[in-house]
Amino acid sequence: FQRLTCLLTESRHTAKGWRKCDSTISLSNCAYKPVMVDVGKWPVFSLLSPQEIKSIHQACVFGTSATEAIYVTKNDDVFALGVNCSNCLGIGDGQSVVTPKKIEVLCGKKIISLSYGSGPHILLATKDGETYSWGLNSYGQLGNGTTGPGSLPFLVSSMFYDKKAVE
Numbered sequence: 001f002q003r004l005t006c007l008l009t010e011s012r013h014t015a016k017g018w019r020k021c022d023s024t025i026s027l028s029n030c031a032y033k034p035v036m037v038d039v040g041k042w043p044v045f046s047l048l049s050p051q052e053i054k055s056i057h058q059a060c061v062f063g064t065s066a067t068e069a070i071y072v073t074k075n076d077d078v079f080a081l082g083v084n085c086s087n088c089l090g091i092g093d094g095q096s097v098v099t100p101k102k103i104e105v106l107c108g109k110k111i112i113s114l115s116y117g118s119g120p121h122i123l124l125a126t127k128d129g130e131t132y133s134w135g136l137n138s139y140g141q142l143g144n145g146t147t148g149p150g151s152l153p154f155l156v157s158s159m160f161y162d163k164k165a166v167e
Helices: 043-047 050-055 156-160
Strands: 003-008 056-063 068-073 078-082 097-102 111-117 121-126 131-135 150-155
Touching (some): 043 056, 043 068, 043 097, 056 111, 131 156, 150 156
Antiparallel strands (some): 056 068, 111 121, 131 150
């Protein structure tokens, strides 16, 4: 069983909505009524300063014990922290991190959707139609033409020439 949560924050570091699901994270696709959630109550976010928590705009909390997170700040910077099971943090190696590590290639992108799949692996879509993937890739689930693991975000949509991802 994999745990997956989508958080979109408003002011005062509370989440606008969340849902637990099997594969796709998107507030617009949530089958459950959104509820307010204090982002600071997730144990993985207890590693952050109050200023860092207030800066969170969107987050994906995942892993069997919700010990991994990728979050987007209001300035469109993307960070990862946690256990890093199978390179799911997308930071270039399999090391766990307790201090947020910036994922430079994703910074400045307008992220519209995050997904966490069993394997485990991550898929991310941007407003411009780009799709990125990383993590375990035993069955080619990253869409990069290999079955090797991906420790950094890979631009999957580059494989589709003139196609773009839409939500």
